[in-house]
Amino acid sequence: MKKFSISSIFAQLLLIVFVFVWIAPTFGLFISSLRDKDVLAISGWWTSFTTTDVNEIYRTKGMEAQIEEDGYFIIKDKVFEEGSGKVISRFGITSKNIDEFMVGEIAVFKDGSEISIDEKGNYFWRSKEKFTKKKGKRIFVSATSPPIFTLDNYKEVLLREGLGQAFINTFAVAIPSTLIPLIICSFFAYSLTWMRFFGRDLLLATVIAALVVPLQMSLIPILSIYNDIGALFGVAAKSFPGIWMAHTGFGLASTTFLLWNFLKSLPNEMMEAARVDGATHYDTFMKIVVPLSIPAFASIFILQFLWVWNDLLVGLVFLDKHPSEIILTAKLKELLGSRGENWEILTTGAFISMSVPLLIFFSLQRYFIRGLVAGSVKG
Amino acid sequence: MADVNLNKIKKSYDKTEVVHGVDLEIKSGEFVVFVGPSGCGKSTLLRMIAGLEEITEGEISIGGEVVNNVISAERGVAMVFQSYALYPHMTVFENMSFALKQAKAPKDEIQQRVTEAAKILQIENLFERLPKQLSGGQRQRVAIGRAIVRDPKVFLFDEPLSNLDAALRIQTRIEIAKLHSQLTATMIYVTHDQVEAMTLADRIVVLNQGIIEQIGTPIELYNSPKNQFVAEFIGSPKMNIIDVKKDTNHNLKIINAPGQTSKIGVRPEHLFITPEGETKIKGNVRHIENLGEHLLCYINIGGENEITAKLDVSSSASLNQDINLGWVSENTHFFNSTGISIS
Numbered sequence: 146m147k148k149f150s151i152s153s154i155f156a157q158l159l160l161i162v163f164v165f166v167w168i169a170p171t172f173g174l175f176i177s178s179l180r181d182k183d184v185l186a187i188s189g190w191w192t193s194f195t196t197t198d199v200n201e202i203y204r205t206k207g208m209e210a211q212i213e214e215d216g217y218f219i220i221k222d223k224v225f226e227e228g229s230g231k232v233i234s235r236f237g238i239t240s241k242n243i244d245e246f247m248v249g250e251i252a253v254f255k256d257g258s259e260i261s262i263d264e265k266g267n268y269f270w271r272s273k274e275k276f277t278k279k280k281g282k283r284i285f286v287s288a289t290s291p292p293i294f295t296l297d298n299y300k301e302v303l304l305r306e307g308l309g310q311a312f313i314n315t316f317a318v319a320i321p322s323t324l325i326p327l328i329i330c331s332f333f334a335y336s337l338t339w340m341r342f343f344g345r346d347l348l349l350a351t352v353i354a355a356l357v358v359p360l361q362m363s364l365i366p367i368l369s370i371y372n373d374i375g376a377l378f379g380v381a382a383k384s385f386p387g388i389w390m391a392h393t394g395f396g397l398a399s400t401t402f403l404l405w406n407f408l409k410s411l412p413n414e415m416m417e418a419a420r421v422d423g424a425t426h427y428d429t430f431m432k433i434v435v436p437l438s439i440p441a442f443a444s445i446f447i448l449q450f451l452w453v454w455n456d457l458l459v460g461l462v463f464l465d466k467h468p469s470e471i472i473l474t475a476k477l478k479e480l481l482g483s484r485g486e487n488w489e490i491l492t493t494g495a496f497i498s499m500s501v502p503l504l505i506f507f508s509l510q511r512y513f514i515r516g517l518v519a520g521s522v523k524g
Numbered sequence: 525m526a527d528v529n530l531n532k533i534k535k536s537y538d539k540t541e542v543v544h545g546v547d548l549e550i551k552s553g554e555f556v557v558f559v560g561p562s563g564c565g566k567s568t569l570l571r572m573i574a575g576l577e578e579i580t581e582g583e584i585s586i587g588g589e590v591v592n593n594v595i596s597a598e599r600g601v602a603m604v605f606q607s608y609a610l611y612p613h614m615t616v617f618e619n620m621s622f623a624l625k626q627a628k629a630p631k632d633e634i635q636q637r638v639t640e641a642a643k644i645l646q647i648e649n650l651f652e653r654l655p656k657q658l659s660g661g662q663r664q665r666v667a668i669g670r671a672i673v674r675d676p677k678v679f680l681f682d683e684p685l686s687n688l689d690a691a692l693r694i695q696t697r698i699e700i701a702k703l704h705s706q707l708t709a710t711m712i713y714v715t716h717d718q719v720e721a722m723t724l725a726d727r728i729v730v731l732n733q734g735i736i737e738q739i740g741t742p743i744e745l746y747n748s749p750k751n752q753f754v755a756e757f758i759g760s761p762k763m764n765i766i767d768v769k770k771d772t773n774h775n776l777k778i779i780n781a782p783g784q785t786s787k788i789g790v791r792p793e794h795l796f797i798t799p800e801g802e803t804k805i806k807g808n809v810r811h812i813e814n815l816g817e818h819l820l821c822y823i824n825i826g827g828e829n830e831i832t833a834k835l836d837v838s839s840s841a842s843l844n845q846d847i848n849l850g851w852v853s854e855n856t857h858f859f860n861s862t863g864i865s866i867s
Contacts, residue, residue, distance in 0.1 A: 177717075414609035418577050422623035423597030432622075436613040 171499070178496045179294040182489035196289045199231070200243060205260075205270060205281030212448050217271040224266040224284070230291040232264050238285055243285035254282060262286070298493040306484075307468050308494050311476035315498075317385055318460065318472055319453040322392035323446055326400045329393065330445075331438070334404035335430050339416055349405070355398035364462050367391060371463070383470070388463040395459070403448075407441040408434065443512030451502050473498045526600065526710055527552045528573065528679035534581035535568050535734075543568055544734040545582065550712065552823075555704050557713045559721040559757070560731035567682060569731070570714045574603050574680050587677055595624070599678075602671035606683040608663045609860050610655040616666050617625030617651040623674045641672040644706065661692040668700070672707070681713040685720060697723060718758050722746070730754050752863035755789050761820060763789045763857070764831035766805070789857035792820070795833040797840060798850035807831065809841055823847060 174188040186483040188197065203224040211218045225231050235244035238252045238260065246252045251261045258272035260282075268284065303309040336342070337349050368382065375382035411434065419429045435442075464470045466479070477494050484490050528550040535543035543565040550556050556644055571577040575596030583590050591599045592863035602623075611621050617638060624634045644650040644667045655663055664684060671679055681700070685693045701724055704711055715721055721728045722742045730737040730745065730753070738750045742758075749755035749763075756762045767785045798804070807823035810830065814837070821833045821841050833849060835841055858866045 370672055412605050412607060412609065414605040415611065417574075418603065418605060418609035418670075419611075419622075420576065421574060421596045421601065421603045422670075423626035424622075428626060433613075 174492050174496050174499070177488065178493040179296070180298075180421065181293050181295055181488070182298065184293065185489050185492075191422075193292050193294075196291050197405075198287065200285065200287050203284050203286060205268065205284060207279045207281045208276040209279075211276045217273060218275050220270045220276065220281070222268060224262070224286060225270060225288075230267075231288040232304055233262060233266055233286045233288040234264075234478070235287045236262050238282065240283070240285070244287045246343055251334060260284065275510045297483055298489045299346070299497075302490055302493045302497065306480065306490060306494070307471075308473070308476055308480075310468050311471050311473045312497060314464075314470060315454060315473040315501075318392070318464070319450055320387055321389045322396070322453045323450045325385060325389060326393045326396040327442060327446060327450060330397060330400040330404050331435070331442070332430070333397075334401050334408050335426075335434055337401070337405050338408040338411075339429070339434075340426060352398050352401050352405075357401060358398075360395050361458070363395075365459070367394070368462055381465075383463055383465045385464075385470075388459065391452050391459055391463050392456075400445055403445055404438070404441060407438060411437060440512045443509050447505060447512075450505060454498075454502055527554075528678055528710060528712065529585045530569075531575075531581070531584070532582040533572065533579060533584065535565070535572060535577065536580045541580075542734050543572075544555065546731075546734075546736055548729060548736065548739070550710060552710055553708050555711045555713065555724060555726045556729060557715060557721040557725035557727075558729050558731055559715055559718055560737075561757070562716060563733075564731040565734040566714045566716075566729075566731045570603075570682055570712060573599075573678070573712060574601055575599050576603075597623075599715065600676050601678045601680055602674045602676035603680040603682065604664075604667050604671050604684045606686050608655070608667040608763060610663060610666060612655050612669075614654075615651065616647065616653050616655070616658070616669075619655070619666055620670050620673050623670070637673050637675070637681055638669075641669045644668050644672060644703070660688050664688060664696060665699075668703070671866040672703075677710065679707075679709055681711065681715075683715055684713075685717075700724060718760060722758070728758075730757060732757075739865060748865070749789075749857065750865050752787065752859050754863075755857055755859070755865070757817070759791055759830045761792045762817070763791050764795075764823070764833075765789050765859070766831065786861060787859040788862070790831075790851050790855060792832040792834040794851045794855040795831075795835070795849050796851070797835065798848050800848060802850050803848035804851060805831070807849065809843055809845055809847050812841060812843055821842070821843065821847070823849070825832055 173190045176193055177185055180190065184193070201224070206220050206222050210220050210222065212221075213219070224233075233248055235247055236252070237243040237245040238254060239245070248262060248264050251259050253259050256272070256274070258270060258274070258276075260268060260270040262268040262284070264284070266288075270282075295495055303312070337345060337352075371382040371387055375384075375387075390502065415433070416429060419433055455474065456472075457478065460472040460475050464472060464475070466475065471479070473494075477491075477498060480490060480494055528548075530546050530548040530550075531545060533548075534541060541751050543768045546565075546569060558569060560566050568577060572579050573586075575591070575594065579592050583592060585591060586599055586601070611622065614622065620638045620641060621634045624637065629637075637649065640650070645668060647662065647665050647669060650658065650662060650666070655666070657667065664687075665682070684700070685696055688696060697720060700713075704724075712804055713720075713724060725742055727739060728742055728745055729739050732753050736756045737757075738745060745754060745758045749758060752765060756765065764785050765791070769785050805825055807825040810824050811822040811823050813820040814820075817837070819835045819839065819841060821835055822832050823833060825831055833841075833847075841847055858867055
């Protein structure tokens with residue numbers, strides 16, 4: 146029987162609150178990025194699912210559009226684009242009284258010409274006199290508008306604002322910056338766990354000590370060393386290999402520590418069995434430890450990848466702002482300055498940068514959960 | 525098939541010596557069981573033979589060759605571990621063939637040897653399974669199979685039955701005994717369970733605190749233990765030790781003053797209820813366990829001293845009643861004040 150204690154109810158409520166706090170802005174961002182930029186500017190994303198009332202002003206066509214028929218001069222057109230889905234309920238012909246007439250009624254201008262409009266926005270304007278003005282008359286319509294979603298923002302942001310290139314750049318940074326430390330650290334953690342050598346404990350203590358060194362402290366010294374090395378070989382200090390090394394270095398301690406934690410939970414007797422079976426340390430690592438560590442690798446891959454993907458500071462320090470090098474977070478920051486008014490660009494850009502972590506998390510989450518609890522239960 | 529010689533083997537961790545100079549000759553094809561309480565150094569000894577622990581001092585030779593500096597894979601030994609130590613991501617076949625693959629044996633030879641080993645253990649139908657899909661008994665068979673496949677000179681068993689339930693333990697014990705007669709290989713087996721030791725061993729090595737207390741066949745250890753420790757360790761329930769003193773008439777008198785006195789030992793199964801006149805020891809029954817085939821009576825003989833008697837179910841022992849016990853004189857074991865056997 147499941148117990149419903151106060152604390153479990155409280156925990157459930159807290160969970161719901163957290164889920165809501167997390168989901169609501171994400172979802173809002175997603176919806177906003179799909180909305181028309183004009184609508185986005187005037188109403189919140191939560192209004193986009195229902196039909197909204199809009200008041201619009203439309204100017205009819207002028208004298209060039211008139212045709213003569215049965216002794217009347219007629220101008221016919223429609224106020225909305227084809228397939229807009231808007232439905233007109235009322236209309237007016239003066240700014241003082243914009244919803245004076247029902248759809249289907251006939252409104253009479255001061256010059257005696259008559260205009261009527263149907264729900265779909267087709268209007269019919271006739272006069273006994275010939276129309277002489279180039280400009281048409283203003284008509285005011287009150288209509289209900291159905292929700293509209295569009296991918297235009299994505300096209301705009303990815304192709305014209307350069308976010309597409311930044312997206313690719315970020316991958317170019319993140320994938321090597323995740324795989325390199327993972328490969329190095331798995332060997333390192335194995336040696337720390339299962340090999341006996343002089344100074345092993347000291348090395349482990351160093352790794353743990355390195356965990357507490359803040360990244361900000363070492364950014365500038367490392368860059369200046371890069372500059373010197375770059376000058377020595379005549380290459381730019383700021384480059385992809387540079388940032389790969391930087392991320393590798395910064396991730397080394399935590400990745401090693403997590404893997405060490407996992408590897409030491411592997412049963413000792415299994416390792417010894419491999420030794421008696423004639424496996425060298427390398428064989429043991431490749432044939433036994435690696436296949437058994439896949440969940441741990443996956444969870445560390447997620448952690449490191451997300452960290453690198455969301456990183457701004459290291460990216461700003463170790464990469465130039467050329468379009469060919471700039472990473473997504475830096476690009477977004479730049480857009481925030483130059484296009485801060487254009488919400489459609491910012492929401493879309495933000496959602497693009499979120500999409501990859503979300504995708505990775507959801508596709509690898511079963512490894513993630515298994516990885517975090519790995520070693521706690523005897524398998 | 526090879527003999528194993530241990531020559532003054534010592535083992536220390538940092539400065540603590542845990543094995544204090546063990547000398548042992550194991551003949552080719554012999555089944556030797558190391559037995560002793562936990563922490564007595566029996567597993568350490570086995571692991572030194574396997575090459576999993578360094579030897580601090582002394583020499584181990586297998587088949588006449590000193591193996592101190594030979595890696596375990598090349599010592600010609602195979603080990604069966606307590607926790608089976610199977611590779612969880614490999615199928616049974618892969619588990620059993622791992623060592624041969626490491627040795628780069630040809631494929632058809634691997635196939636043939638694995639199949640042969642599987643036939644002996646009747647696990648041929650499990651080849652494609654993963655260890656997690658096997659029961660405990662099946663896992664231990666695969667672990668034994670993995671050892672057989674390597675065709676080792678010496679089999680090493682490190683408490684292989686501890687993780688099995690009682691019924692399987694007996695079954696597997698019998699299978700190991702059969703295996704030994706089938707393979708005629710040298711086997712060294714570590715256990716803390718003296719029943720396993722008694723039933724399996726050609727010779728038992730009783731270890732205590734890093735030294736050998738006694739080496740001998742099971743019957744030798746049972747009938748003539750060298751000291752109090754062996755006497756108490758071999759046999760279940762353990763031997764009763766009673767403090768005695770010679771009185772002026774050179775008759776032994778039972779007293780309850782441990783330490784400075786001599787002791788006699790009598791096994792619980794050798795005790796029986798006697799009429800008043802022939803009584804050797806008197807006591808009060810404090811607890812009775814009825815095991816169906818016999819009764820185990822825990823009897824207070826004064827002070828805090830308690831002895832155990834294994835009595836017939838039909839005997840008249842009843843709870844909180846005084847009881848008169850006796851035994852045949854040949855079944856008495858004598859020990860001096862330091863616990864050494866005197867005959």
